[in-house]
Amino acid sequence: MRCYSLYSVKIKHYNRILKETVSFYRKATDFFLQVCLKEWDILSAKTAHQKLLYMEQLCHQTKKNPNVTYKTFDQKFYKFPSYLRRAAITEAIGKVSSYKSNLENWDKTDPTIRGRKPSLPKAGLIYPCLYRDNMYQQTGEYTARIKVYVCNTWDWIDIRLRKSDVDYIAHHCSNRKQCAPTLQKRGHQWFLDFPFEETVTLNNTSIYEQTILAVDLGLNSSATIAVMKADGTILGRHFLRLSKEYDSLTHAVNRIKKAQQYGNCKIPRLWSKANGINTHIATRTATFIMDVANQYNANTIVFEHLDTTGKKKGSKKQKLHLWKSQYVQNIVTDKAHRFGMRVSHI
Incomplete structure (x- = not known):
């Protein structure tokens, strides 16, 4: 089984140039979206690779393909890198395919x-x-070169990477395969998001010999855990109550309520604090579950299937909105698979 993780490295001293690069890429994707919508009757009958080639034949002029249907692409997006062009085409095909399926349904x-x-x-x-070599090159331990849209052309620029981020990746991801990074913006900062791939083998213990970790996620108590054997023998019970954290969350939510009494105004600082506390609760809950699972060498972790879709009603609807049960389950699933454990929902 393949597991993927993502780590971000902060880019120093650049803002406007990277913003123009992303804007240019989005405009190219919008151009291909319009082409896909017009040519979908033909594209829908082709395979994924054939769709990509057909779109390039329609838009990109070369020596072997001098006559193209949509000539404005090469004029609007001069010297657009081939890897980015194909990525934009793939993105456009995926969005149009999803749109057509939703429309049919x-x-x-x-x-x-x-x-x-x-x-x-x-x-x-x-x-x-x-993409590596064509768009990204590592020049040193804390330096790299990326190709961006600058001065009306595509050129290489040298960037410095934050030392703490690079050292963290070197320490924790040395045995994983590093994939091509993605340029991302969060707030006012720019990052390179590096995906890492690793292959793990899940345990194949007989169902009659498995140690099962049953987890009940609650609104008031973070987690209730029962460890048992396949024959029903209870090996241990564990409870996690984060009283201080829940009190802090309640206090943060009450401050938001009080601020909202004075009118419909934006309060990002208060919401940021509440969301940070809520994320901290979810992270501590997931860590506690995995610590117990490793303590008993559990083979399978079992969660209750929680359907949180639809409109929330009742006196506890705000708690349900803030409840990060799915986030906890996602964290535990990623960590459990790295240890060879299986995860089930009932």
Whole structure:
């Protein structure tokens, strides 16, 4: 089984140049989206690779392909890197394919219960992948070169990477395969997001010899855990109550309520604090579950299937909105697979 993880490295001293690069990439994707919508009757009958080649034949002029249908692409996006062009085409094909599927399902649904018609796809907040050698080159331990759109052309610039981020990756990801990074912006800072791939083998213990870790995630108590054998023998019970953290979260939410009494105003600082406390609770809960699982050498971790979709009603609807049960399960799933444990939902 393949597991993927993502680590971010902060880029120093650049802002405007990187912003123009992302904007240029999104405009190219929007161009291909319009082409895909017009040519979808032909594209839908082709395989994924054939769709990519057909789109390039329609838009990109070369020596072997002098006559193209959409000549404005090479004029608007002069010297657009080939890897980014193919990434934008793939992104556009995926969005149009999803749109057509949603539209077909919408047409089949009863008009009395179906919602609004799916809107036409747009590039949205996508970010370019900087493919190795062609778009990204590591020049030193804490330095690299990336190809960006600068001075109306595509050129290489040297960037400095934050030392603490690079050292963290070297310490924790030395045995994993590093993939091509993605240029990302969070807040006012720019990062290179490096995906890492590793292959793990899940345990194949007989079902009659397995140690099972049953987890009950609650609104008031973070987690209740029961460790048992396949025959029902209880090996241990563990409880996690984060009283201080929940009190801090309640206090943060009450401050938001009080601020909202004075009118409909934006309070990002208060929401940021509440979300930070909530994320801290989820992280500590996931860490506690994995510590217990490793203590008993559990083979399988079992969660209750929690359907949190739909409109929340009742006196506890705010708690349900803030409840990060899915986030906890995702963290535990990623960590458990690295230890060869299986995860089940019932």
